[in-house]
Amino acid sequence: MKxxxxxxxxxxxYESVPDPMLPGERGAVVRVRSxxxxxSDLHIYGGHGxxxxxxxxxxxxxxxxxxxxxxxxxxFAPGDRVLAPASVGCGRCAPCGRGVVFLCENFGEGGVxxxxxxxxxxxxxxxxxxxxxxxxxxxxxxMSDDAALVLTDNAPTGWYGARLGRIAxxxxxxxxxxxxxxxxxxxxxxxxxxxxxxxxxxxxxRRARAADLGAIPVEGNPRxxxxxxxxxxxxxxxxxxxxxxxxxxxxxxxAGRCGRVSVVGISQSPTYPFNLLLAQLKCxxxxxxxCSVQAELPALLPLTTSGRLDPGAIxxxxxxxEAGPDAYALFASRADGxxxxxxxxxx
Ligand code: ZN
Ligand code: ZN
Numbered sequence: 001m002k003x004x005x006x007x008x009x010x011x012x013x014y015e016s017v018p019d020p021m022l023p024g025e026r027g028a029v030v031r032v033r034s035x036x037x038x039x040s041d042l043h044i045y046g047g048h049g050x051x052x053x054x055x056x057x058x059x060x061x062x063x064x065x066x067x068x069x070x071x072x073x074x075x076f077a078p079g080d081r082v083l084a085p086a087s088v089g090c091g092r093c094a095p096c097g098r099g100v101v102f103l104c105e106n107f108g109e110g111g112v113x114x115x116x117x118x119x120x121x122x123x124x125x126x127x128x129x130x131x132x133x134x135x136x137x138x139x140x141x142x143m144s145d146d147a148a149l150v151l152t153d154n155a156p157t158g159w160y161g162a163r164l165g166r167i168a169x170x171x172x173x174x175x176x177x178x179x180x181x182x183x184x185x186x187x188x189x190x191x192x193x194x195x196x197x198x199x200x201x202x203x204x205x206r207r208a209r210a211a212d213l214g215a216i217p218v219e220g221n222p223r224x225x226x227x228x229x230x231x232x233x234x235x236x237x238x239x240x241x242x243x244x245x246x247x248x249x250x251x252x253x254x255a256g257r258c259g260r261v262s263v264v265g266i267s268q269s270p271t272y273p274f275n276l277l278l279a280q281l282k283c284x285x286x287x288x289x290x291c292s293v294q295a296e297l298p299a300l301l302p303l304t305t306s307g308r309l310d311p312g313a314i315x316x317x318x319x320x321x322e323a324g325p326d327a328y329a330l331f332a333s334r335a336d337g338x339x340x341x342x343x344x345x346x347x
Pocket of ligand 1: 039040086153
């Protein structure tokens with residue numbers, strides 16, 4: 001089959017790779033109909049991936065159709081229309097039992113697709129899905145493929161970030177970083193009862209897109225503007241969706257007294273110059289983590305089918321899979337109003 005593979009910084013190739021094999025009696029094979037490019041894929045694209053070496057297929061967001069299931073799969077059959085959550089778990093260990101799939105203890109089954117050689121990437125014609133009953137979700141009738149695709153990772157991660165921020169009714173929430181995850185965090189915060197969401201990003205078109213979702217774009221210096229808009233108090237909750245030291249520092253600055261800072265951007269810093277004095281004086285809460293997609297979907301699927309959340313709205317660009325290298329270049333450039341990039345496969 002064909003897949004996008006990583007060979008080095010800015011070197012993504014569309015090439016032939018081995019067909020996925022059924023990963024045991026609990027596994028399934030899914031023919032991919034569309035795949036997303038995620039902000040975290042840009043870490044790999046930029047040459048600072050997650051230790052996976054090179055030559056592996058990439059991507060961790062897919063929707064498609066089940067084509068094969070193992071004998072122990074109870075909930076799925078060939079022909080089912082499914083989304084594959086980006087977080088993969090064994091379904092048997094204690095963290096999986098609690099829904100914290102990202103912390104699955106069974107190395108080899110748990111993890112993420114497309115960050116190394118262990119689990120093949122989703123930007124491919126097909127994927128092997130371990131423990132299918134745990135790692136596939138049926139797409140509700142009437143839900144678009146685009147909505148389902150954003151529900152594999154970006155929407156749950158944004159929702160999780162907002163949830164960790166423990167938004168109370170009427171809170172003023174700031175979202176720092178308005179890529180797909182930040183946009184979904186902004187939409188989530190409004191659903192959770194924020195009185196307003198102030199949207200911070202350097203790129204004009206990203207602030208405009210957040211405004212389309214009901215947020216208030218912060219023009220000018222975010223520190224000055226957020227203070228001005230909150231009567232000098234700062235925000236109740238700040239959700240950070242970039243992962244860079246500078247933006248995490250900004251998020252900490254923008255939180256007011258007893259504020260809560262929730263970081264879901266992927267940090268690659270083993271150390272960080274955290275201003276403990278400032279945090280203590282403000283009585284800040286600081287949370288950071290990785291989303292277990294399966295744990296968030298019970299809320300997000302009905303919010304999407306009811307129309308209160310529209311994950312598909314953030315899709316701005318689509319390419320055929322073979323144009324993947326161009327799609328990566330566009331997404332990395334942040335040009336042309338790009339938010340979510342989808343790779344389509346022939347039916
Ligand atoms: Zn992702
Ligand atoms: Zn597990």
